[in-house]
Amino acid sequence: MNTPFETPQLPHPRQHLTSPVTRGALRLQGGLLTAARQFLRDNGFTELLPPIIGPVTDPGNRGAKQVDIDYYGHRYKLMTSAILYKQASLLAFDKIFYVAPNVRLEPVETAGTGRHLTEFHQLDVEVAGATREDILQLIEDLVRHMARHVVTEHAEDLEQLGRDPGAFTDLINTAFDRISHATAVERLHELGHGQSPDAELDWPGEALLSGKASRPFFVTDYPKGSRGFYDRESLEHPGVLRNFDLIAPEGYGELCSGSERESDYARIVARIRETGENPAKYAWYLETAREGIPASSGFGIGLQRLTRYIAGLDAVWQASAFPKLVGTVSP
Amino acid sequence: MSALHAVGLPEAEIRTRARTGTAAAFPAADDYGHTLYGDEGRPAADPLDRARLVPPVFVPQRLEKLIDLGREPLFSDVELATTVGGFASALPLYVSAFGSTQVASRDLGVAAARQAGRLGLPMVIGENIVPVQGYGRAETDEQRALLRRIEAYAGELPDGLGGLVVQQSTEDADAEVWNLVYSDPGTRGLLESGRLGFELKVGQGAKPGLGGMTVLPRAEAARLADRFQLQEVFGPDDPRVLRSGSPGTFTDEILRQQIRLMRNNFPHARVWVKLPPARDVAAAAAVAWAAGADAVTVDGAEGGSGWAPSAFPAQVGLPLHECLRRVSPTGCLLAAGRIWEGARAAKALALGATAVGLGRAALLAVDEDPQDGLARLVECLALELRLITSALGVYSTGALTPEDVWFGAGPETAGAAYRQMEGHLRG
Numbered sequence: 001m002n003t004p005f006e007t008p009q010l011p012h013p014r015q016h017l018t019s020p021v022t023r024g025a026l027r028l029q030g031g032l033l034t035a036a037r038q039f040l041r042d043n044g045f046t047e048l049l050p051p052i053i054g055p056v057t058d059p060g061n062r063g064a065k066q067v068d069i070d071y072y073g074h075r076y077k078l079m080t081s082a083i084l085y086k087q088a089s090l091l092a093f094d095k096i097f098y099v100a101p102n103v104r105l106e107p108v109e110t111a112g113t114g115r116h117l118t119e120f121h122q123l124d125v126e127v128a129g130a131t132r133e134d135i136l137q138l139i140e141d142l143v144r145h146m147a148r149h150v151v152t153e154h155a156e157d158l159e160q161l162g163r164d165p166g167a168f169t170d171l172i173n174t175a176f177d178r179i180s181h182a183t184a185v186e187r188l189h190e191l192g193h194g195q196s197p198d199a200e201l202d203w204p205g206e207a208l209l210s211g212k213a214s215r216p217f218f219v220t221d222y223p224k225g226s227r228g229f230y231d232r233e234s235l236e237h238p239g240v241l242r243n244f245d246l247i248a249p250e251g252y253g254e255l256c257s258g259s260e261r262e263s264d265y266a267r268i269v270a271r272i273r274e275t276g277e278n279p280a281k282y283a284w285y286l287e288t289a290r291e292g293i294p295a296s297s298g299f300g301i302g303l304q305r306l307t308r309y310i311a312g313l314d315a316v317w318q319a320s321a322f323p324k325l326v327g328t329v330s331p
Numbered sequence: 332m333s334a335l336h337a338v339g340l341p342e343a344e345i346r347t348r349a350r351t352g353t354a355a356a357f358p359a360a361d362d363y364g365h366t367l368y369g370d371e372g373r374p375a376a377d378p379l380d381r382a383r384l385v386p387p388v389f390v391p392q393r394l395e396k397l398i399d400l401g402r403e404p405l406f407s408d409v410e411l412a413t414t415v416g417g418f419a420s421a422l423p424l425y426v427s428a429f430g431s432t433q434v435a436s437r438d439l440g441v442a443a444a445r446q447a448g449r450l451g452l453p454m455v456i457g458e459n460i461v462p463v464q465g466y467g468r469a470e471t472d473e474q475r476a477l478l479r480r481i482e483a484y485a486g487e488l489p490d491g492l493g494g495l496v497v498q499q500s501t502e503d504a505d506a507e508v509w510n511l512v513y514s515d516p517g518t519r520g521l522l523e524s525g526r527l528g529f530e531l532k533v534g535q536g537a538k539p540g541l542g543g544m545t546v547l548p549r550a551e552a553a554r555l556a557d558r559f560q561l562q563e564v565f566g567p568d569d570p571r572v573l574r575s576g577s578p579g580t581f582t583d584e585i586l587r588q589q590i591r592l593m594r595n596n597f598p599h600a601r602v603w604v605k606l607p608p609a610r611d612v613a614a615a616a617a618v619a620w621a622a623g624a625d626a627v628t629v630d631g632a633e634g635g636s637g638w639a640p641s642a643f644p645a646q647v648g649l650p651l652h653e654c655l656r657r658v659s660p661t662g663c664l665l666a667a668g669r670i671w672e673g674a675r676a677a678k679a680l681a682l683g684a685t686a687v688g689l690g691r692a693a694l695l696a697v698d699e700d701p702q703d704g705l706a707r708l709v710e711c712l713a714l715e716l717r718l719i720t721s722a723l724g725v726y727s728t729g730a731l732t733p734e735d736v737w738f739g740a741g742p743e744t745a746g747a748a749y750r751q752m753e754g755h756l757r758g
Contacts, residue, residue, distance in 0.1 A: 063596045065510040073554075107514045108522060109599055198623065199595040225591025273580055274588035276531070277504045327516040 007111040007328050008315060017321060024157045025319045028150055029307040031157075033099065035149035036123055039142055046093040050082045050100035050124065056282050058083045059275060060228020062200065064104035078103040081300060083230055084285045086126040087261055090294045094128040099303070111326045113203045114315040115253050115305055119324040123306075125258075126298030132242050132260050135297040136218055139246060139256065140176050143216060143301075147171050150310055163312035167250070170215035176246075177217040184209060184219050200226045201245075206253045213249035220244040229271035231259035246301070252309040258299025265290045335439075335698045337691045339376060339633065339644070345671050348711045349696035349704035356673070356711050356718075376669065377633055378738060379652040379678055385737045390724030406721035411713060411728060415686040416626025416663050417601035418453045418494030418526060422713050423680060423728045426705075427628070427667045427688030428457030428498050428530070428605075442701035443693055444480040448487030450709055455530055455603070455628075455688070456480055457498025477508070478517055485521055495521055496528035496603050501579030502543055502559075503532075513597050527600045528625065529593055533581060533615065534607025536630030536668055538639040539648040542576035546638065583618045590622035601625040603665075608632045608648035613657040620662035628688065629654045631668025652738075655682035671708070673715020677723075680716075681731035 016022050037047065055074065057066055058081035067078040079085075082100045089096045103119050110116035125142075127135060147168045150158070158165055179187075181201070188195040188205045195205045200222065209219075221240050224233055231243040243259030262268050268289050272279045279286060307319035317323035322331050336342060348355040358366070375381035396404040411422045426447040429440065440456075447454040456477065477497070484495050495518075499508045509529045512518055521527040534540065552561050552572045562573045586604075593602045604619040605628040606612050616627045631651025632644065649657075651668035658664060666679040667688030676687045689708070696704035720728055723735045 061596075063510060063513045063598075065507055065514040105510075105514045107510075107597075108516055108519045196594065196623075198591045199598065202598060223591070225588045226595045270585075273585050275592055276499070276501065276579075276589045278501055278577060278579070281505055326514075 007108075007325050008114075008317070010317065010323060010325065010328060010330055013322070013331050016323075020160060021313070021318060022321070024161045025307055025311045025313060026321060027157050028154055028161075028311050029303065029319060031150050031154045032146045032303070032306060032310065033123075035146040036097075036142060038149075039145045040095075040097050040125070043095070043138075045095040045097050045125070048089055048093075048096050048098055050098035051079060051085050052101065053078055054085070055284065056084065057081070058228060058230075059277060060230070061104050063107040063109070067103050067105060080104045081122065082124055083228070083298075083300075084282075086124055086298055087230070087263070087293050087296060088285070088288050090126060090128040090296055091288075094294075096126055098122075098124040100124045100300075106326050108326055110203075113253075115203075115308070116326065117304055117316055117320060117324055118326060119322075120305075120316075120320070121303040122300035123303055124298070124300045126261075126296050128294035128296045130260075130297040132220070132244065132297055135258060135260075135299060136176075136178070136220075136244065139258070139299060139301075143246070143255075143306075144172055146306070147310065158311075161311050161313075163310070167312070168310075170249075174215055176215060177213075178220055178244075179217065180221040181219055181223060182221065198223050198225055203253070206247060207251050210247050210249060210253050211251040213247070216246050216248050216255065218244045218246055224274070227257075227259070229268060229275050230261050232262045233267070233271070244299075246299075248305075248309040250309075252305070254302075255305050255309065256299050256301040258297065260297045261295070263289065263293050263295045335695065337695055340669060340671060340691055340695070342695060345692050345695045345708065346699045348672075348708045349699035350707065352707035352710045353714045354711075356715050377650050377652070379631075379650065379675060380669075382652065382678055382736050382738045384674060384677055384681070384719055384723065384735055386722045386735075387724055392725045392730060393721075396726045404721065404726060406717045409717040409720045409726050409728075411716060413686065413727075413729065414663070415453045416494070416496070416528060416603050416665060418528070419451075419492050420453055420494075420686065421451045421492055422709065423684075423686040423716070424676070424709065424712070425453040425496075425665065425686055425688050426455065426693050427630075427690040428455040428532075429690065429694055438701070439694060439697055440476065440480050441483045443697045443705060444484035445487050446697060446703070446705035447693070448484040448493065449489075450706055451489050451492030452709070453494045453496060453528075453686075454484055455496040455498055455605075456484075457500075457530065457532060477512070478515065481512070481521075482517060485518075488526070491524075494526040494528055494601065496530045496601070498530040498532050498605065500532040500543060500576070502576035509593075509597060509600075513600065522599050525599065525601075528603055529597055529600050530603035530605050530628070531589055531593060532605045533586065534578060534609065534630075535605070536608055536632055536648065538643040539607035539609050539632065540578055541639070541643070542578040544576070544638055544640075545574045546571050547574050581615075583614070586615060586618050587622045590619060590624055594623050603628060605630060608650070608654050608668075610649065612649065612654050613659065616658045616664070617661065620660075624662065626663040626665050626685075627658075627660075628665040628667060629658060629684075631666070633668040651679065652682060655679060655684060658683060660685075671712070673712045673719055676712060677716055677719040677728070677731060678736050680728045681723075681735040682733055685729070 053076045057077040057079050061080050069076045081102050100122050106116050151165045185195045185197045193205050222243050224239050231241045234240045245254050246256035248255045269279050304316050304319040308316045413423045415425050497512050560575045564573045602624050603626040604624045606615050608631050619627045632648030660683050663685045665686050666684035670687045671692035679687045693705050696708040
């Protein structure tokens with residue numbers, strides 16, 4: 001508690017855009033996207049263009065404020081994530097993905113984490129009928145493919161950024177570990193970190209675990225009350241969600257969140273109430289769910305975060321051409 | 332002073348305290364020496380008022396204090412500083428939310444925040460900051476009013492004391508009041524010093540089981556028709572309509588998860604839960620503490636500045652003393668409901684509360700003197716608390732016990748009324 005929540009000073013846009021570090025990072029980002037699209041298309045996915053605004057958006061974001069806009073006299077939201085639309089999109093195709101922009105007015109306590117932007121992009125994937133096991137394997141294969149592509153096609157950029165391609169040997173060759181949230185909490189307690197068992201891993205705790213890893217790993221089974229209503233609650237273990245995070249090694253922290261989804265109308269309504277909201281605002285989504293949406297699993301990979309990790313950057317803002325940070329006015 | 336009035340409170344006495352401070356704790360000094368005094372026979376408003384505080388002859392804790400001090404202790408030796416819902420407070424007091432009524436808004440609210448801040452008292456802000464309009468961040472008058480009150484409070488707060496608690500109900504959730512405050516750079520100082528909290532409003536004293544109600548001009552109401560129920564209770568030709576919010580649906584699991592989500596989403600904020608004077612108040616409080624709430628506030632049916640159907644304040648909900656009797660605190664319990672002077676406060680503390688909330692009394696005091704009214708009211712109450720606590724043979728309010736309070740025994744007493752009421756409730 002009581003850490004200084006200082007926002008870093010951003011360079012002038014001209015200085016930032018002409019910096020070799022920015023250019024290298026953005027070229028890597030382009031390479032990651034190319035690889036992801038190729039991989040997903042080869043695996044039968046349809047890319048859809050994501051919505052930017054809607055009457056509701058993802059409420060499941062730690063402490064962040066949504067941006068309201070006046071839409072012909074109605075309150076609309078900029079997407080904090082397109083999760084609700086991803087589920088609905090499965091009515092059109094069984095396997096979909098977006099490269100989706102998200103805006104979240106993050107709390108000041110995230111200013112110094114080095115891994116929060118208020119505007120960022122996610123590679124958003126959703127698969128009808130998939131279990132968590134299916135989707136974890138998909139992520140592992142996808143991330144491995146993206147890393148391999150960068151190592152082979154962007155060797156020069158990595159070298160210019162001072163990033164040793166050997167950092168990805170483990171990622172490319174070894175299966176990702178999976179630990180439950182409860183185990184992560186135990187490990188943190190052993191390390192002397194006071195992590196709450198009922199909450200998401202806090203930033204310092206996550207950094208501790210991340211710092212001890214040599215390749216990305218999954219944390220599964222987060223407790224209910226730590227995530228959005230759309231993450232499915234285990235029927236066998238009430239209070240435990242069928243969800244996960246992918247954590248990067250070397251202290252880079254969370255790259256991706258995902259879950260099996262709630263698709264049953266009554267369960268969705270009860271879960272919305274548990275987040276304190278009046279379900280009425282989710283009218284379109286609930287009507288769709290009442291008529292039936294496919295059971296699914298999916299995830300969103302933070303593209304700037306992944307770029308930061310692959311490029312070995314100090315902070316995530318370096319992986320954005322026009323970075324926006326908490327409380328800072330910038331282009 | 333404005334045209335502000337409070338039903339069910341001794342308004343003249345509160346205003347006198349706001350003007351004269353500690354002097355109002357005693358009969359007029361000018362009468363000293365030539366008046367015979369006794370109980371003035373002021374009618375008691377409820378069983379808690381009727382109950383008497385009863386000091387003992389044998390006072391082992393006074394002996395401990397005597398040994399500690401090396402002299403006979405006095406009332407001035409009573410320590411009132413305590414922790415209120417995770418915040419250090421100079422007194423076992425906090426300023427509770429004033430509700431959505433127009434009287435609480437704007438200048439009075441800012442003046443109250445300024446004085447509460449100066450006193451280092453925790454304060455709850457919660458006037459459906461709302462939802463009634465609002466596109467964009469802090470663009471509406473309501474949102475600006477909220478942020479202005481936060482600034483007024485934080486600007487006066489001494490180091491290491493107090494804390495600001497922002498309330499949100501089910502209907503406010505739509506406006507993301509907590510997210511707005513938590514992500515606002517203006518609250519950084521409070522957050523960094525651990526002095527920001529959020530209060531989940533499960534219900535309120537004045538109308539348990541109902542949601543927020545506001546009387547609105549017909550023209551403004553039309554704009555809200557898609558979000559709130561509007562009723563023409565005042566007649567089809569009246570220029571005003573009634574706006575009703577939902578009380579929100581709670582089960583033990585819903586309450587537990589809402590609290591956990593608050594702790595998860597706002598890890599640097601304290602979590603308070605405000606309960607209505609409901610028959611299962613004890614069970615709800617137990618769930619809240621177990622889920623990690625830093626404080627549970629119980630609002631007696633006497634409490635609340637909000638506008639409510641007349642049947643409710645008169646006949647719906649448990650009175651404060653009964654709420655306190657039912658709850659077994661395993662965490663910080665806060666009590667509100669017609670608190671304005673030291674004896675009622677002491678009774679609530681003796682019955683298990685860690686601190687008591689000043690609601691309407693604080694508003695009246697600020698209305699009487701926007702500069703120092705609340706400070707004087709609080710000084711007077713603090714003096715009375717010291718006098719009473721020391722009379723009961725202890726030197727901190729945490730050492731008061733239910734044994735200190737006597738509800739009476741005979742048919743004419745409060746105790747009978749209390750039992751009668753219990754009979755009604757169980758019948």
